[in-house]
Structure formats: structure tokens, C-alpha cells
Amino acid sequence: MFFPSCFLCPVPLRRTLKVSVPILLALLMTTQAWAVDIVVNPRNPVARLSRQELLAIFTMRQRNWPDGTPIVVLVQNPKSETHAKFCKDLLNLFPHQLQTIWDRLVYSGSGRAPIEFDTAQALIEKLAATPGGIGYMESSDSDTKAKTVVVDTPSAAAAAR
Amino acid sequence: MIQKQKQLLSIRRPLLQPHASLLSAVLCMTAPGAHALQLASNWQLNGFIAQSGLYSDGNNYFGHSKNSLSDDFFEAGLVTSAQFDNHWSLAAQVLSRKAGDNDDGSPGLDYAYLRYRTSIGPNLETGFRLGRFQLDQGLYNATRDVPFTRPSVLLPQSIYGENIRNSRFAHDGVQWYGEQLFDLDRLRWSIDYYKPISDGDETSDIFVVPVPGDIDGKWSWSANVAYEWNDGRGSIGLGYDKWRNSYKLDSTDVINFLDDFGSSTIVGALANSAIDQLNISPAERQFARGLIQNLNAQTLQQLLDAAETLFPTVDLSGYINSFNISGDADISSTVLSLEYNWPRVSVAAEYMWRDMETSKFDFALINTRFRQQGYYLQTVWHVAERWDLMLRYDDFIYDADDRHGDEINRLVPGVPLHRAYAQDVTLGVTWHIASDWMARLEWHNVEGTAWIPASENAENFPQNEYWNLVAIQLAYRF
Numbered sequence: 249m250f251f252p253s254c255f256l257c258p259v260p261l262r263r264t265l266k267v268s269v270p271i272l273l274a275l276l277m278t279t280q281a282w283a284v285d286i287v288v289n290p291r292n293p294v295a296r297l298s299r300q301e302l303l304a305i306f307t308m309r310q311r312n313w314p315d316g317t318p319i320v321v322l323v324q325n326p327k328s329e330t331h332a333k334f335c336k337d338l339l340n341l342f343p344h345q346l347q348t349i350w351d352r353l354v355y356s357g358s359g360r361a362p363i364e365f366d367t368a369q370a371l372i373e374k375l376a377a378t379p380g381g382i383g384y385m386e387s388s389d390s391d392t393k394a395k396t397v398v399v400d401t402p403s404a405a406a407a408a409r
Numbered sequence: 410m411i412q413k414q415k416q417l418l419s420i421r422r423p424l425l426q427p428h429a430s431l432l433s434a435v436l437c438m439t440a441p442g443a444h445a446l447q448l449a450s451n452w453q454l455n456g457f458i459a460q461s462g463l464y465s466d467g468n469n470y471f472g473h474s475k476n477s478l479s480d481d482f483f484e485a486g487l488v489t490s491a492q493f494d495n496h497w498s499l500a501a502q503v504l505s506r507k508a509g510d511n512d513d514g515s516p517g518l519d520y521a522y523l524r525y526r527t528s529i530g531p532n533l534e535t536g537f538r539l540g541r542f543q544l545d546q547g548l549y550n551a552t553r554d555v556p557f558t559r560p561s562v563l564l565p566q567s568i569y570g571e572n573i574r575n576s577r578f579a580h581d582g583v584q585w586y587g588e589q590l591f592d593l594d595r596l597r598w599s600i601d602y603y604k605p606i607s608d609g610d611e612t613s614d615i616f617v618v619p620v621p622g623d624i625d626g627k628w629s630w631s632a633n634v635a636y637e638w639n640d641g642r643g644s645i646g647l648g649y650d651k652w653r654n655s656y657k658l659d660s661t662d663v664i665n666f667l668d669d670f671g672s673s674t675i676v677g678a679l680a681n682s683a684i685d686q687l688n689i690s691p692a693e694r695q696f697a698r699g700l701i702q703n704l705n706a707q708t709l710q711q712l713l714d715a716a717e718t719l720f721p722t723v724d725l726s727g728y729i730n731s732f733n734i735s736g737d738a739d740i741s742s743t744v745l746s747l748e749y750n751w752p753r754v755s756v757a758a759e760y761m762w763r764d765m766e767t768s769k770f771d772f773a774l775i776n777t778r779f780r781q782q783g784y785y786l787q788t789v790w791h792v793a794e795r796w797d798l799m800l801r802y803d804d805f806i807y808d809a810d811d812r813h814g815d816e817i818n819r820l821v822p823g824v825p826l827h828r829a830y831a832q833d834v835t836l837g838v839t840w841h842i843a844s845d846w847m848a849r850l851e852w853h854n855v856e857g858t859a860w861i862p863a864s865e866n867a868e869n870f871p872q873n874e875y876w877n878l879v880a881i882q883l884a885y886r887f
Contacts, residue, residue, distance in 0.1 A: 300592065303640055309590075312495060318451065326844055340640070342752050344791060344841075348558075349641070355555040356543065357490050357500025357520065360453050 283387045284334045287372070287394035289379050292317075296398040303339055305382060307349050308359045313380060321362035322371050322383035330368070334384045338399060451492035458485040459556045459884035467876025468858060469865045471509035474878070482880075483507040483514065484554055498524045504554055511571055511862050519543075519554070520579045535587040541606075543579045545586075545599050545633050546648035547744045547759055553578060556884040560757070560789050560799050561837045562849050563880060566860035567783025567805035568744065568761045577652075580605050580629075594638045601631040605652055621662035624738060627653040635746075646746040656738035656767060658775075663734070736770035753791045760784040762809075780809040799837040799851070806830050807859045827874035831857035845886050853878040 286302065288294060294313060297305070304310035305319055312318055324331050326343055335343045353359025365371040368389040375381040376393040383394075390396065461482040463474040472481025483506070490500040501521035507514035520543055526536030543551040547568055552558035582603025589596045605626030635646035684697045700719065742763040749756055763781040770776050783805040790798045806812055807829045814829030837851030855878065858871040866872065 307641070316495065318492070345750060351558050352552060354455055355488055355558050356551040357488055357502060360451070360490060361455070
């Protein structure tokens with residue numbers, strides 16, 4: 249739904265796509281409904297995540313990045329619109345479903361809850377200071393202190409081919 | 410609760426050291442800019458507190474709720490976990506729970522365990538838990554005391570019965586577990602080898618009639634497997650648990666019990682068993698049996714008095730006073746669980762059967778075996794952003810061969826027939842006031858009294874077969 253124009257993208261090289269696809273998407277976003285980006289600490293080498301990995305990270309099941317750094321999950325206020333959009337668009341869950349998953353993990357002692365922030369700025373500050381951090385924010389809040397990660401939805405994967 | 414604290418000391422030494430470091434880590438973390446101790450770099454503390462009110466119109470439940478409001482249901486807990494490195498972590502929960510006569514509110518250690526986990530490739534994780542940890546059976550057992558992880562104020566009593574809560578929630582031992590990730594699915598399994606927690610109340614936990622004697626846990630085991638599909642929306646689980654105990658009675662226990670609850674059937678059967686053990690001639694044995702049949706003694710003491718008059722040379726009373734009856738009491742339970750979560754509606758169903766078996770007693774009468782069974786069907790509807798509606802049917806049978814209670818009523822006169830079963834239709838509403846506050850109201854319409862703990866009603870047995878229970882709860886968490 250967000251990426252119809254990706255099919256018109258003429259540049260064949262994978263490397264340039266990594267740069268241009270996010271930019272293209274960012275341009276597209278401004279003409280469409282607002283979107284939510286996944287962001288990590290700029291020093292994190294990870295540039296793309298599959299939807300499965302994203303779900304595993306935000307349901308606190310995946311605990312470490314490939315290089316062994318512990319993942320620190322940061323989220324915005326669970327009652328906010330940004331959080332609702334993040335849950336529905338990127339995780340395909342309702343916020344209350346995600347909350348139930350977090351509660352079961354936390355209160356059985358087998359997992360940790362994500363850290364909550366009331367503003368995107370506060371989240372970004374923490375992200376910049378936490379090497380293993382991952383969070384999300386509205387695309388319009390993009391900041392050099394946070395590195396955007398591409399999420400492999402089926403259409404994005406098609407565009408990358 | 411004192412027993413629980415004693416058992417904390419018996420948990421292996423390594424657990425005690427992290428507690429001290431955790432405390433230092435807490436103190437360091439409260440000072441801004443200070444470095445936390447590397448030993449516990451990732452420490453988390455959560456908690457909850459909930460106060461409930463209960464009103465019933467037929468029987469007492471959790472305090473004096475019959476025709477009055479009982480506030481005797483209060484839960485507060487602290488949960489902590491610490492991640493030491495990629496492999497080692499610790500989790501513990503302290504709970505204070507006041508629930509009528511079943512829990513007195515003194516804080517107890519619910520669980521405290523050390524976890525070692527390791528990844529074998531990106532999709533397989535396996536590990537161990539050591540210490541005191543929850544029985545991972547059914548959808549709700551692992552977090553049964555946390556209001557925010559339950560669908561209602563009271564969990565379905567067929568499977569999560571109050572009477573067995575204290576001994577079944579957690580145990581001490583070791584668990585090996587694993588999780589295998591597939592594309593959208595996940596397979597989880599665990600095997601526990603444990604010693605049950607004995608707090609001295611197990612006989613009333615297990616039997617619907619307050620039976621005397623001492624129960625001591627023996628090494629037991631449990632195995633559970635669960636499969637989740639569709640990103641965890643659906644899950645199906647199967648759990649098996651073999652809870653083994655030794656059960657010991659002495660003669661005064663037996664005599665007092667029979668005097669309180671005995672019937673001529675039980676007294677006669679016990680007396681016949683005793684006669685079999687005695688070193689007397691076959692003619693005397695036959696005479697004694699005939700005597701018992703004709704005596705119609707209601708209490709064992711009457712029988713002993715009569716026997717002593719008629720058999721002055723046989724020290725029947727002395728013999729009975731000298732014995733200890735001991736044997737095994739095992740409970741094997743199997744739970745099948747099913748759950749599916751659509752965006753706005755969840756359905757859950759669980760089915761349980763529990764084989765209760767006493768064996769190895771010299772008195773054959775006491776060697777018995779019966780099967781309990783229960784199931785529930787539940788749906789939760791997320792009607793609006795802050796509101797949930799819940800509907801549930803819960804069915805419990807104390808003895809599958811005695812569905813209407815005739816057998817237990819015959820064996821132990823005075824026990825109402827309706828003590829053998831309970832069918833509960835519950836309607837509940839949850840208001841998520843804020844992310845950390847929740848209020849609940851529910852109405853149970855119940856037929857039968859099988860899951861009311863024996864101690865709650867003055868005559869020792871709940872008296873009303875048809876009754877209603879309304880529960881209201883306010884809960885806070887952090």
C-alpha cells in the first residue's frame with residue numbers, strides 16, 4: 249500500500265538500493281498517510297530486518313543482535329497513536345495483544361518489559377546512548393541520532409530484487 | 410508460609426550471592442550517573458497490588474461472603490529479574506496473599522530461580538531453570554496470582570482450584586526446556602524434576618473432606634509441550650504432571666477422624682482389616698467378624714470397647730494404638746489447553762483430568778483411586794479500547810465415578826451430595842482505567858460446591874447447592 253512506485257525504480261544495484269529505497273520511501277511518505285519507521289542506534293550494523301525478526305524483537309523473544317549485543321527495546325507510550333500504528337502496520341497486532349504478551353513474560357519472570365517513553369525525542373536520546381537499542385518513531389521525526397532500518401514487508405522485498 | 414521461607418535457605422548456595430549483588434545494584438541504580446554493578450547489569454522490578462470484594466448468596470468463599478461483603482481477598486506481589494550475561498539470569502517473586510482461610514497474607518517466596526539459556530543456531534534455544542519455579546501447566550498457572558495476566562478475578566476453579574493453589578503453583582527442583590522457532594510458529598517444551606512444596610495443608614488441598622494425616626512430597630516430575638502458530642495467535646498445549654507424596658496416618662488421626670466423620674461402613678471395613686492382621690485363630694476371626702456385623706458400632710471407640718469386653722486376651726486397642734499407617738498418595742494430572750486470539754476476540758478452552766491414588770497402605774480400604782475431571786470454555790471480547798467482556802462455563806467433577814455425590818455421601822454421612830460437582834457460568838467485565846490501573850466485576854452463577862475449600866463454612870461443608878458469587882476487584886501495577 250505504501251510502495252507502489254517502487255516498481256518504477258530503475259536502479260538495479262543492490263547497494264544503491266539500500267540507500268535509495270529508504271529515501272524513495274521517505275519521499276513517498278510525505279505524499280501519503282504518515283508512517284512509522286523502525287530505528288536503531290547508528291552504530292548498529294543491522295540495516296534490514298524481516299518481519300519475523302521484528303516480531304521476535306518486540307515480543308522480547310530475541311534477546312541479542314547477531315554480534316551478541318543485548319537488544320534493548322524502546323517503545324513510545326502504549327496509549328499513543330504512534331504506538332497503535334506501529335503495532336498494526338508493522339507487527340500486525342493490536343496494542344492490547346502486545347501488552348498481554350509483555351505482561352505474561354514480565355510477571356512470570358521470564359522476560360523484560362520494553363522501556364516506555366512519552367516523546368519521540370526522549371526515545372531517540374536513549375537510543376543514541378544505547379548501542380543495542382531499537383525503537384520506532386514517526387517518519388517525520390527522523391533524526392541523525394537514529395538509524396532507520398528497512399523492514400522486509402513483501403512489497404519491499406520485491407522492490408529490492 | 411514459614412515452611413516456604415525455610416526452603417529458601419535450602420536452595421543452593423549460588424542463589425544467595427546474586428541477591429546481595431542485586432541489592433547493591435539497586436542502590437547504585439538509584440544514584441543518577443552511577444555505574445551499575447556488572448554482575449547485574451540489567452535488573453528489573455515490577456509489582457502489583459489488588460483488593461477484591463466478594464459477595465455470595467449461598468455459601469462463604471474467601472471469608473465471610475455469605476450475604477455480606479467480604480474483603481478478605483487481597484494480593485500484592487513484587488517480581489524481579491536480572492540478566493547477568495547472555496546465558497545467566499535470575500527471577501523471583503514475593504507474594505502476599507490473603508484469601509479467606511486459605512492464605513493468611515504473610516509474604517512468601519513464590520518463586521526464585523536461576524536460569525541458564527543457550528542458543529543453538531538462530532532458531533533453537535534451550536536451557537535450565539534451577540531453584541523454585543512455577544509449574545508450567547495450563548494457560549494461566551505460571552502467572553496465576555497476577556490480576557493483569559488473568560482473564561477474571563477468579564481463575565476457572567476446575568483447573569486452577571484454590572484448594573490446591575499452595576502446593577501446585579510452584580515447586581523446587583530443576584527444569585530443562587527448549588524453544589524451536591519455525592517461520593510463523595513455535596514449539597516449546599519443558600521437563601521438570603522436582604520436590605513438591607509441603608506447607609502442611611495438603612490433605613485439605615487434595616480431598617474434599619478434611620482428611621487427617623501428614624503428606625510429605627517425594628521427587629516428582631512433569632512434562633509440558635506447547636505449539637504456537639500464526640505468530641503466537643494460536644496455541645495448543647499438553648501437560649502431564651506426576652505429583653508424588655508419602656502419606657502417613659497414625660492411629661489417633663484415624664480414630665478422631667472416624668469419630669467426627671465415620672460411618673458404620675468405614676468403621677466396619679477398617680475393623681475387618683484389623684482383624685485380618687491379628688494373630689488369632691480362624692474361629693476367633695469368624696466370631697469377630699460376625700460380631701462387627703451385629704454390633705452396628707458408629708465409632709471405632711465403641712467397637713474397641715466391645716472387643717475388649719469380649720476378647721480380654723487380645724489387646725486390640727493396643728494393637729491399633731501402635732500402628733502407623735503409611736503409604737503413597739500420588740496425583741497424576743493431564744491438562745490440554747487451546748487458545749486463539751483474533752484481534753478483538755479470544756477463545757480459550759482447557760480440559761483436565763487428575764488421577765488421585767493412594768497406595769501401599771496395609772489397610773486395603775485406604776488404597777483407593779479416583780479420577781477428577783474438569784474443563785472450561787471461555788471467550789473474551791475486547792469491545793472497546795478500555796473494555797473487555799468475558800463469558801465462561803466451568804465444569805468440575807470431584808470423582809468421575811460419582812458424578813452426583815451419592816458415593817461420598819454414603820461413605821461419609823453429612824457430606825452434601827453437591828460437594829461432588831460444580832458448574833459455574835461466569836460473566837465478567839474489565840475496565841482498563843489506565844495502563845497501570847484495572848477494575849473488574851464478575852458474576853458467577855454456580856450449581857454445586859466442589860471447589861469451595863472445606864474450611865470456609867462453619868459446618869465444614871457448604872450448605873447451598875445453587876449459589877451466586879459476585880466479585881469486584883481494583884488492581885494497580887508498576
